[in-house]
Amino acid sequence: MKSKTEYLTLNTEKKIQIIRITDQVENVVSKSGVKDGLVLVNPMHITAAVVVNDNESGLHKDYLRVLENLVPYEGEYRHNDTGEDNGAAHIWRQMMGHQVVLPITNGKLDFGPWEQIFYFEFDGMRQKRILIKVIGE
Amino acid sequence: MKSKTEYLTLNTEKKIQIIRITDQVENVVSKSGVKDGLVLVNPMHITAAVVVNDNESGLHKDYLRVLENLVPYEGEYRHNDTGEDNGAAHIWRQMMGHQVVLPITNGKLDFGPWEQIFYFEFDGMRQKRILIKVIGE
Amino acid sequence: MKSKTEYLTLNTEKKIQIIRITDQVENVVSKSGVKDGLVLVNPMHITAAVVVNDNESGLHKDYLRVLENLVPYEGEYRHNDTGEDNGAAHIWRQMMGHQVVLPITNGKLDFGPWEQIFYFEFDGMRQKRILIKVIGE
Numbered sequence: 001m002k003s004k005t006e007y008l009t010l011n012t013e014k015k016i017q018i019i020r021i022t023d024q025v026e027n028v029v030s031k032s033g034v035k036d037g038l039v040l041v042n043p044m045h046i047t048a049a050v051v052v053n054d055n056e057s058g059l060h061k062d063y064l065r066v067l068e069n070l071v072p073y074e075g076e077y078r079h080n081d082t083g084e085d086n087g088a089a090h091i092w093r094q095m096m097g098h099q100v101v102l103p104i105t106n107g108k109l110d111f112g113p114w115e116q117i118f119y120f121e122f123d124g125m126r127q128k129r130i131l132i133k134v135i136g137e
Numbered sequence: 138m139k140s141k142t143e144y145l146t147l148n149t150e151k152k153i154q155i156i157r158i159t160d161q162v163e164n165v166v167s168k169s170g171v172k173d174g175l176v177l178v179n180p181m182h183i184t185a186a187v188v189v190n191d192n193e194s195g196l197h198k199d200y201l202r203v204l205e206n207l208v209p210y211e212g213e214y215r216h217n218d219t220g221e222d223n224g225a226a227h228i229w230r231q232m233m234g235h236q237v238v239l240p241i242t243n244g245k246l247d248f249g250p251w252e253q254i255f256y257f258e259f260d261g262m263r264q265k266r267i268l269i270k271v272i273g274e
Numbered sequence: 275m276k277s278k279t280e281y282l283t284l285n286t287e288k289k290i291q292i293i294r295i296t297d298q299v300e301n302v303v304s305k306s307g308v309k310d311g312l313v314l315v316n317p318m319h320i321t322a323a324v325v326v327n328d329n330e331s332g333l334h335k336d337y338l339r340v341l342e343n344l345v346p347y348e349g350e351y352r353h354n355d356t357g358e359d360n361g362a363a364h365i366w367r368q369m370m371g372h373q374v375v376l377p378i379t380n381g382k383l384d385f386g387p388w389e390q391i392f393y394f395e396f397d398g399m400r401q402k403r404i405l406i407k408v409i410g411e
Contacts, residue, residue: 001138001275001411003310005379036140037272038177040312040375044386046327052235053183053227058215062224063231066208071340078332087336090327094337094370096231098326101177101238101375103270105142110268112181131384133377135311135410136272137138138275173277174409175314189372190320190364195352199361200368202352203345233368238314238375240407242279247405249318273409274275 004032004134007044012124016073018060021050021130022117025102026109028132035107037136042099044131047089047123049096055116063120067092089122096120104136141169141271144181149261153210155197158187158267159254162239163246165269172244174273179236181268184226184260186233192253200257204229226259233257241273278306278408281318286398290347292334295324295404296391299376300383302406309381311410316373318405321363321397323370329390337394341366363396370394378410 006028008021025041041050053059067088077087100117103110119130143165147156162178178187190196204225214224237254240247256267280302284293299315315324327333341362351361374391377384393404 001311003410005310005377005384036142037138038175038270038312040377042375042377044389046386046388051231053231054216056216056219058218059224059227062214062216063228066228070207070344077336079328079330079336081332082330087333090333091337091340094325094327097234097371099374100236101179103142103177103179103268105270110142110270112183112266114183115181129386131377133312133379133384136140173279174275175312175407188368190368191353193353193356195355196361196364199351199353200365203365207344234371237373238316240279240314240316240405242407247279247407249320249403251320252318273277 001135002032002034002137004028006132008130008132009127011127012121015124017121017124019119020055020116021119025117025132029104029109029134032134034104034134034136037104037134039102039104040133041117042131044129047086047093048128049093049098049120050100051096051118051120052100052115054114086123092122138272139169139171139274141165143269145267145269146264148264149258152261154258154261156256157192157253158256162254162269166241166246166271169271171241171271171273174241176239176241176271178254179268181266184223184230185265186230186235186257187237188233188255188257189237189252191251223260229259275409276306276308276411278302280406282404282406283401285401286395289398291395291398293393294329294390295393299391299406303378303383303408306408308378308408308410311378311408313376313378313408315391316405318403321360321367322402323367323372323394324374325370325392325394326374326389328388360397366396
């Protein structure tokens, strides 16, 4: 079994931001030399999610509007009694699905026509890390 | 390490439909010869989800009613300004959890008494694929 | 490839309860002897979720309040026509993300500063199992 682990460091310009990271993940897969296996893409912070969906800016606005509608960012959260202001961000990350595990076949991400990988930051403007771990052969 | 990858092709009769796929996944696990490992079950399209839950038709109606209630299928979505009509479907798939990774022990899915695998199609009536990748030994 | 599978048995005192299980998962990782790989943490019951987030009791209350607000526990569910009373619990588990796959590096969970593993029980007061499966080398 081969494996390779890399940490992608990001610092978003905005508190809430969606960033495409397909190329970075593909690059780690390529460097790993794994032809057949899995790659875990996992935010190491708990107010962010890694999501596979469409590279379409209107849809990205829809996601954020729906989350705001269901769980308002400036709402009342017991978590914020601790001095934090990111209660909603912790909840949004769960609702979007926190992480993904992706297939590698013939040394590449085995993706359908529209699958792209995104980092959904819900409490940014500070340094965050995403772990990319490839295992396989 | 052994691995096996198969692609399950589906074309649902309805736009929104829930289909049990436990047997198809179990079949790939069996063919793989893997006795201990993991199987990724991942829709290759971004308006569908793979879900482990109960094989009970009332519950399936509940899921769809809740999704419709929270994120109306015919609502207003910026994504639909592109000419698409599936904005909600992209969001529903995230809210249900897009994919699953399942355990294989003694050559079989290592499931609790009620775990069943379903494909939740939210924009069907056209050909879609589900990737099933087994790794292990 | 090495692997190790253990089953954690729990019986919560309350119907709805959040329990930290980081130490139990770390213990299985340690016993597995795997230095680099993945660990799947998966509830074997379909009204519970395994979640990575913050060890902060106010946030845990926020999660439960948001779920109750969006999908009331005592609401009307077709699933409950079967004699069950846990329709909402099946839906909550999907909304929180049913399972996690976690990275192992240098023989330990490769976690960010705030990542902790929790079992979210939504229909407890009876014996439940969580599967922990480590694979790697």
